[in-house]
Amino acid sequence: MDPKISEKAWNPELEKKILKQWDEEKIYDFTPQDDNYTIDTPPPYPSGRPWHIGAAAHYSQIDMIARTARMAGKNVYFPIGIDRNGLPVELYTEKKHKIRMRETERGEFLNLCREALDDLEAEMILIMKSLGLSGDFANYYRTDSEEYRTLTQSTFIDLWKKGQVYLANRPNNYDWVSGTTIADAEIIYEDLPTKLVYMKFKIKDTDKEIVIASTRPELLCACRTIIVNPEDERYSQYIGKKIIVPITNTEVELRTHHSAQQEFGSGAVMVCSYGDQNDVALFRELELEEIVAIGLDGRMTEVAGEYTGLKPKQARTKIIEDLETKGFLDKVEDIVHRTPVSERSKTPIEIIPMEEYYLKQKEAVGKIKKLGEEITFHPSMHKQILMNWLESINIDWPISRRRYYGTEIPIWYCKNCSEPHVPEPGKYYRPWEEKCPISNCTKCDSTEFVGEERTFDTWMDSSVSPLFISKFNRDDEFFKKVYPASIRPQAKDIVRTWLYYTLLRCEQLTGEKPWSEAWVMGYGLDEKGMKMSKSKGNAIDPLPVIEKLGADTFRFWSASEINHGYDFRCNEQKIESTKKFLSKLWNVSRFLSSFPVIESGKLSASDEWILSELDKLVKECKKGYEDYNFFIPAIAIREFTWNVFAAHYIEMVKARAYGIDFSDEERDGAIFTLHKTLSTILKLLAPITPFITEHLWKELYSKESIHKEKHVEPENIEDKSNVTKEISEFNSKVWNEKKSQNLSLKDSIKIEIPESLEPFKKDLKSMHNLLD
16 A cells, blocks of 8 residues: 655645644634633743744743643633743844944934844744644734833823832942943843952051951942951950041041941951942941942042042052052952842843932832732742742832833923923823823922933833733723633743742732643753854854754654753754654654544454553643643653554554454554544644644544644543563564574574563564464
8 A cells, every 4th residue: 555645754844834824724723712821921022033942942941831722622812922022132233333322313313223233033934833832823923012011101190099109218239331220130140250358457556467358459449337246356446446548548436237247358348339239238237428420431439539530440450559559458369259230231240329210119029029920830840939039028119211212101290390290191201202191280380390311120011921922901891701811931040030020920910810820931052052142152042943853843853852940951953953853753743644534443462551651641731731741741742653653553454454464353453543643642742743743633533633633632541651661672573682692683583472461472473474
């Protein structure tokens, strides 16, 4: 019999044809029902080329979540968005056009950013479509659209009216490269080489001195007190004494404080405004008068005297030289210091007092912890990232940024009395260029206003994604049906930002959590285990890989290589090697296409055995899919298809399926079992490799899409794992014996079949051409 499938290998070019069919048939269109499964899909950020291959792997698995839910009978809402606000595009635009944001007219700079995003976005959408994402591309959203920014501003106005927002001047994390305040959640810590400088401080009116070690000697001009641990007996006689600061000759008091660590440096610590967050806390607690030593340009201010205008690192080098020249230097040690760095610009942050808008979050920590406990995390270990972050929150969220490309803060100030005014929600406002929609100041009745120039922290936009996709305040009926969302899939590095801020904002605005499940993925690393970056040159562009090897090969690599929740290595050779499994699946399907699909047949012991193994596979896949851990079904399906079904069962029943020396009933039993097994494999595999399974399903079993099928349920067949081991060992024994005798696999040989395998005797004899 000629096989129905004539092509000898799976051709990834067919994926384009299948994509077109899905689009034409609109099989993923969503119509809201009473019960819906909403995915709060992360809108990726088009910050440059190439799009991270780890992100492509991440999104292919988010699609597996959607496909799994559909086959579980759920009505899936799978919106797609693109995140287009914030710092990365500004840095990209500055670099691309060799310009500086603050030296460019704002409207012109915004247009350049928009053009850059459009270009990068098109490629990102192409990759997502090529991967077979079954999302709603016809209606994909942008976070910089007028509609989205209207929502961000409207939610801010709502929270403003509820008294959740306030303006305050306080020390803030400052990224001097990007020229803006950043939140604690936007800081990462890196171990950087620096110098620990031991300096001699004189005790006033004595010939004594104490040595103080610091990594920030350039802040001597901002030193306001010296602290030691109250239990440190070395300094007990000097408590309350005046200490003379070297270089500046200012006098400060020596105090005790529990935060001083006896074992660090000399145990004595200078408290400056502001070297680190500990300084910030101490200045508040001790009510010290601040001295601003570093300005918004990232350089030393006039209070630094002769070091004015130098960058902190330059000032550090110069002051170490001067300390040595003037006899104030004890010693210098080269150390590695855990340094707070801006996540975006990768520059060490400074702490500078600035007036910013804050959203209250401290008072909500207990409530968010409770909501966090109610959310099921996949894997559960990543819930701890959220809980650890909640434990660390000690200030409210600074939400204003001194940048251009972001959603504008909708506030106008009275020109006469500076009273802030917010407009009514429901419209997108640009205060920096638009006339105030309010005619008179509510405080002094003046008619002249000045618009706010700052924008929101980009997480103010991203954190309302579940509200935007559910048409919050735009379509109440739609909102009721799709909100809260069912699941939030995302990477682990933004648990403390996107996940946390979404919880905070949605609870503030709706009184409930935005989703019941969170699915968290690890980092994609290069083949040596290093983080990928364009600057290092180790980033892999996913598009050429997908075009060369096909989406299914890429997706199967993603599922079979990535143990959910853990970091994973990206290697093109490994991706290519997974193509072998698709080839095996194709060859098996091509062979089975020689036989008609029949509804039943008399089952032999061999058929009952493989169906038992198949049932075990169904249970294992069900377990993996229910936990959204695609590693489990991918590995289980590959192992079963390759090493059990193809290697043993197909070879055992091949002659019987052809009807050679077997009755018609026996033949039909084999054919029925072969097709039942393959059709089940295809359905089990469909969420992971949607293209090849769709093609084979339509060729062999139905004109309807496999993606409209329901999941296979276990039949709870008796477990025959013991038989599997015996069959495998016997078959290996025969193959090895033939090899040792230089016989081909088709040659006859005399080997006795064990008594325990007697029920399989007829199939084993025909398989190996065994002599009686």
